[in-house]
Amino acid sequence: MRFRKKAREHSLMVLYRWDIRGDSFEKIFGEIVEEKNIKNREVLDYMSKLIGTVREKLPQIDAVISEHLEDWNFDRLGYIERNILRLGTAELIFMKPPDPGRAFNDYVDIVKKYADKKAMKFVNGVLSQIYKKKKPTSSFRR
Numbered sequence: 001m002r003f004r005k006k007a008r009e010h011s012l013m014v015l016y017r018w019d020i021r022g023d024s025f026e027k028i029f030g031e032i033v034e035e036k037n038i039k040n041r042e043v044l045d046y047m048s049k050l051i052g053t054v055r056e057k058l059p060q061i062d063a064v065i066s067e068h069l070e071d072w073n074f075d076r077l078g079y080i081e082r083n084i085l086r087l088g089t090a091e092l093i094f095m096k097p098p099d100p101g102r103a104f105n106d107y108v109d110i111v112k113k114y115a116d117k118k119a120m121k122f123v124n125g126v127l128s129q130i131y132k133k134k135k136p137t138s139s140f141r142r
Contacts, residue, residue, distance in 0.1 A: 004097070005106045007046035008087060010036060012110060014051055015083035025055055053090040061089045068129045080115045081123055088127045093134050104131065 010032055017028045029051060038044060054061060065085045066074045077085070088107040097103045104127065111123045 003040060003042040004046055004103070005109075006038075006040070007043045007050060008091075008103070008106050009110050009113075010038060010043065011047050011050040011054075011087055012080070012083055012114070014047070015054060015086060016079050019079050019083055025051055049095065050087060050091060053094050054086050057090060057094055058086070061086050061094075064089050064093065064130055064134060065126065068126050068133070078115065078119065080111065081119050084111045084123050085126055085130075088123075089130055089134075092127070092131050100131070104128075 013032050013036075014025065014028050017023070017031070018025055021028070029047070032038070033044065038047075062074060065082075069077075074082070084107055088104070091097055091103055092100055107127060108120060108124050112120045115123075
C-alpha cells in the first residue's frame with residue numbers, strides 16, 4: 001500500500017513546518033495538501049491519523065524518544081531527525097500499522113531522502129531501539 005509511504009512523507013513536511021514555525025497543525029496541513037496537490041483520499045486519511053496521533057501523544061512520544069537517545073539531547077536533534085522519530089514512534093507504538101516492517105523501512109527511506117547517511121543511521125538505530133523495547137504485543141518480523 002504505497003499510499004501510506006506518501007502519507008508518511010507528507011506528514012513529515014507538516015511536522016517539520018510546525019516544529020519550525022509553530023503555526024497550527026490544521027493550517028500547515030492545508031498548506032501541504034494544496035502545495036502537493038494531494039487528492040488521494042487514502043493518503044489524506046492516513047496523514048490525518050498520523051498527525052492526529054502525534055498531536056495527541058506528543059509529550060509521551062517525545063519522552064519515549066528522549067529515553068532512547070544515548071549521549072544525546074532531544075533538543076539537539078535536527079528538525080528532520082526529530083520529526084521522523086516522532087512519526088515513527090507514533091505509528092509503530094501507538095497506531096499499530098498492519099505492516100510494521102514496511103513502516104520502519106519507509107521512515108528510513110524518507111530520512112535518506114531529506115538528510116544524510118549519518119542521520120539515516122542515527123534514526124534507524126533509535127527507531128529500532130524504541131520498537132524493540134516498546135512494541136505492541138503483535139509480532140514484528142524483518
